Amino acid sequence: MQAIILCGGLATRLGETAKTVPKILLDIAGQTVLAWQIKMLKVVNVEEVILASGHLHDVLYAGVGDTYDGVHIHYAKEEKRFGTGGAIQNAMQYINTSPFFVLNGDVLLVGFSLQQMLGQFDEHKTGLLLSVHVDDIRPYGEIVADSDEKITAFREKQSTCRSGYINGGVYLFNQTIADTFPKNRKHFSIERDVFPHISNLYTLKTEASWIDIGVPERLAYARQHFRNGGCQ
Secondary structure (H helix, E strand, C coil): CEEEEECCCCCHHHHHHHCCCCHHHCEECCEEHHHHHHHHHHCCCCCEEEEECECEHHHHHHHHCCEECCEEEEECCCCCCCHHHHHHHHHHHHCCCCCEEEEECCEEEECCCCHHHHHHCCCCCCEEEEEEEECCCCCCCEEEECCCCEEEEEECCCCCCCCEEEEEEEEEECHHHHHHCCCCCCCCCHHHHCHHHCCCEEEEEECCEEEECCCHHHHHHHHHHHHCCCCC
16 A cells, blocks of 8 residues: 655744754654654555655655655655645655555554554545544534535634544545546645545544644643653
8 A cells, every 4th residue: 555644844833843853753752753654554554655745855855765664755845835735636646556545744643543444445435534533623623424424514613612523634545536636736725625525525533542743732742642651
């Protein structure tokens, strides 16, 4: 199998922490974020990963190279920012398997196997999104699905504190996802410009622990949680 990891963002919310080090190479209890993600991907026999790079590409390549923990690495470098959708489109030039995984390069999962997504996927689905349960949905958008787990709506950030399911930043796509991309555009968002317009997009809900390290307080929490053995 193959996977794409989106890791070309500027990481401005992390400030000085990610000014000279790509977010995916930040240390979490002695291992990089990439190492944690590769470990998760190897469980489902992913043998090749495409890093959708951009900002700090040279630093990323120097730190990773062409193989990482036995997995072949390719790079789909953005010369200018393409957005999440454009980055996937650019990286798909190296994709020759279907389905394939796409991961945001700043998420960590605990107590979850990607095998669960493979078990729920079939060729009639364009995509399967992992949705994770959080106690407070206010910093995020909410995913709404019917009884068959078919996504019916994406709700923007809410003002009321309540629990719900949010986009976990882990996707399993059929190659037909490319047919839903905006035509003649290199820069677009997978979340805003693609997902709302797909009729057969499904979700897998999980109660597994999920950490987004994209802001300083969550990065600090991840480092503390891993150091205390909470993510083993």
